[in-house]
Amino acid sequence: MALLRDPLLNKGTAFTESERAALGLRGLLPPCVLTMETQAQRVLTNLRTLPTDLEKYVALNALHDRNEALFFRVVVDNIDEIQPIIYTPTVGLACQKYGLIFQRPRGMFISSRDRGQIAELLKNWPYQAKLIVVTDGERILGLGDLGANGMGIPVGKLSLYSACAGVHPEACLPVVLDVGTNNDELLNDPYYLGLRERRLTGEAYDSFVDEFMQAARKTFPGVLIQFEDFANHSAFKLLHKYRDEACVFNDDIQGTAAVALAGLFSALRVNGGKLKDQKILFLGAGEAATGIADLVVSAMMAEGVSEADALRRNWLVDSRGLVVGGRQGLHGHKLRYAHADQAPIADFLTAIRTLKPTAIIGVAAVGGAFTPEVLKTMAELNEQPIVFALSNPTSKAECSAEDAYRYTEGRALFACGSPYDPVTLNGRSFVPRQGNNSYIFPGVGLGVIASGSKLVTDEMFMAAAHTLADCVGKDDLAQGSLYPSLPRIREVSVRIAAAVADVAFQRGLADGPAPNDVKALVQSQMYEPHY
Ligand SMILES: O=C([O-])CC(=O)C(=O)O
Numbered sequence: 196m197a198l199l200r201d202p203l204l205n206k207g208t209a210f211t212e213s214e215r216a217a218l219g220l221r222g223l224l225p226p227c228v229l230t231m232e233t234q235a236q237r238v239l240t241n242l243r244t245l246p247t248d249l250e251k252y253v254a255l256n257a258l259h260d261r262n263e264a265l266f267f268r269v270v271v272d273n274i275d276e277i278q279p280i281i282y283t284p285t286v287g288l289a290c291q292k293y294g295l296i297f298q299r300p301r302g303m304f305i306s307s308r309d310r311g312q313i314a315e316l317l318k319n320w321p322y323q324a325k326l327i328v329v330t331d332g333e334r335i336l337g338l339g340d341l342g343a344n345g346m347g348i349p350v351g352k353l354s355l356y357s358a359c360a361g362v363h364p365e366a367c368l369p370v371v372l373d374v375g376t377n378n379d380e381l382l383n384d385p386y387y388l389g390l391r392e393r394r395l396t397g398e399a400y401d402s403f404v405d406e407f408m409q410a411a412r413k414t415f416p417g418v419l420i421q422f423e424d425f426a427n428h429s430a431f432k433l434l435h436k437y438r439d440e441a442c443v444f445n446d447d448i449q450g451t452a453a454v455a456l457a458g459l460f461s462a463l464r465v466n467g468g469k470l471k472d473q474k475i476l477f478l479g480a481g482e483a484a485t486g487i488a489d490l491v492v493s494a495m496m497a498e499g500v501s502e503a504d505a506l507r508r509n510w511l512v513d514s515r516g517l518v519v520g521g522r523q524g525l526h527g528h529k530l531r532y533a534h535a536d537q538a539p540i541a542d543f544l545t546a547i548r549t550l551k552p553t554a555i556i557g558v559a560a561v562g563g564a565f566t567p568e569v570l571k572t573m574a575e576l577n578e579q580p581i582v583f584a585l586s587n588p589t590s591k592a593e594c595s596a597e598d599a600y601r602y603t604e605g606r607a608l609f610a611c612g613s614p615y616d617p618v619t620l621n622g623r624s625f626v627p628r629q630g631n632n633s634y635i636f637p638g639v640g641l642g643v644i645a646s647g648s649k650l651v652t653d654e655m656f657m658a659a660a661h662t663l664a665d666c667v668g669k670d671d672l673a674q675g676s677l678y679p680s681l682p683r684i685r686e687v688s689v690r691i692a693a694a695v696a697d698v699a700f701q702r703g704l705a706d707g708p709a710p711n712d713v714k715a716l717v718q719s720q721m722y723e724p725h726y
């Protein structure tokens with residue numbers, strides 16, 4: 196019976212006659228033995244009868260809790276259909292409703308009440324974690340502070356690690372650091388499951404996170420820790436504090452940067468431009484914006500321009516207007532882009548008219564901010580304007596795919612943060628693809644784990660961006676796709692992982708000498724969802 200209740204071992208009705216006899220399962224299952232294929236078909240049939248995406252999320256979550264192999268089989272074989280349910284956009288709604296739809300816990304909930312005992316708590320995790328995705332829930336996608344409900348994000352990200360890059364589910368540990376929430380709606384929600392108190396801040400917050408970091412690294416030596424959906428003020432600070440001593444990265448800063456840079460490389464293959472000649476205007480000035488801009492600056496410099504010139508080609512607009520030199524109260528990460536000799540500009544459209552960018556990248560979680568006027572202006576200024584509406588979930592997208600194509604007469608080179616269906620305009624069909632870090636983090640994580648790298652470096656994200664761009668074919672570009680198709684994601688992840696592992700070996704960060712065949716090393720470590 197224990198076997199049927201262990202999701203890592205359970206095969207349900209697929210246990211064979213001989214297994215049933217040997218393992219004490221006779222009489223505990225209906226007599227018919229099904230194949231995994233039939234089980235997967237049954238799951239899909241049921242899923243497709245459910246009227247809402249949230250119900251599909253709940254059903255898939257329940258399957259995940261019963262039978263991991265079958266869950267991942269279904270995800271891997273139907274990634275286009277399933278990813279939008281277990282990941283963005285539906286995962287955003289699932290986080291908002293986390294308390295209501297709660298059935299079984301997954302991952303570890305470490306609250307500020309556990310201070311001084313985190314190492315002891317981590318011993319309760321029954322597996323040897325190699326990969327932790329951790330959030331404090333303060334900025335879940337573009338939805339803001341969801342407190343402990345943010346657990347849905349580490350769970351969803353780690354599902355993609357196993358599905359898209361074959362990191363073994365047993366090696367994956369989702370963690371929420373519950374330091375309270377400032378979201379009054381949640382504090383008053385009878386089903387909210389987190390601490391009912393305001394967020395821990397300052398020294399108390401820093402030492403709590405530090406206790407977690409030390410305890411996690413001691414309990415799980417060599418573990419890779421991914422920071423996810425922390426608010427700006429914590430995200431930059433934590434990355435800075437740990438990146439040179441621990442195996443960590445921030446997906447919202449570095450993963451998003453790599454996927455956006457790859458999208459730019461693809462867009463430039465279409466319009467024939469060079470990165471170093473672009474002028475990029477970001478709507479947003481947080482983790483994603485400066486993460487992308489920093490990587491773009493490095494990539495521009497690799498094309499031979501000076502740092503000063505590269506910086507000058509990247510501009511940020513935040514809630515207070517264009518980021519310019521001398522503006523009061525600018526934070527550290529924005530300062531590189533606070534250009535002197537530019538008068539303040541209050542709004543995004545005027546910034547476009549003044550600066551004449553070749554690309555706009557939306558990462559501010561302001562839904563609809565790329566208005567028809569914005570899009571038309573970009574199309575007046577550029578033969579083929581680059582328009583990335585990356586905010587998540589769909590309700591926060593700067594514009595829909597349809598609007599991006601319609602208001603630019605089909606000339607936009609477009610990427611989006613959440614999935615959009617193909618668009619037909621004047622008889623031409625466009626297939627927009629997601630500029631989402633989900634193309635990057637699974638492969639990066641696999642490469643880091645496979646090589647046993649001690650650190651995660653910017654060079655690895657640069658390599659990941661180039662590799663992802665290399666995976667985009669002419670047929671993709673011809674239909675307006677700046678990324679490869681999702682069903683190719685495991686092949687793409689292997690290539691990214693090999694490129695990342697190569698960097699680890701070359702830089703002496705790996706825990707051994709380079710093998711002859713890095714790609715084979717990576718592949719040998721991948722989990723396949725089979726019985
Ligand atoms: O999860 C996603 O879809 C991308 C991401 O990291 C975020 O929006 O915070």
Ligand SMILES: [Mg+2]
Nearest residue numbers: 336423424447
């Ligand atoms: Mg994120």
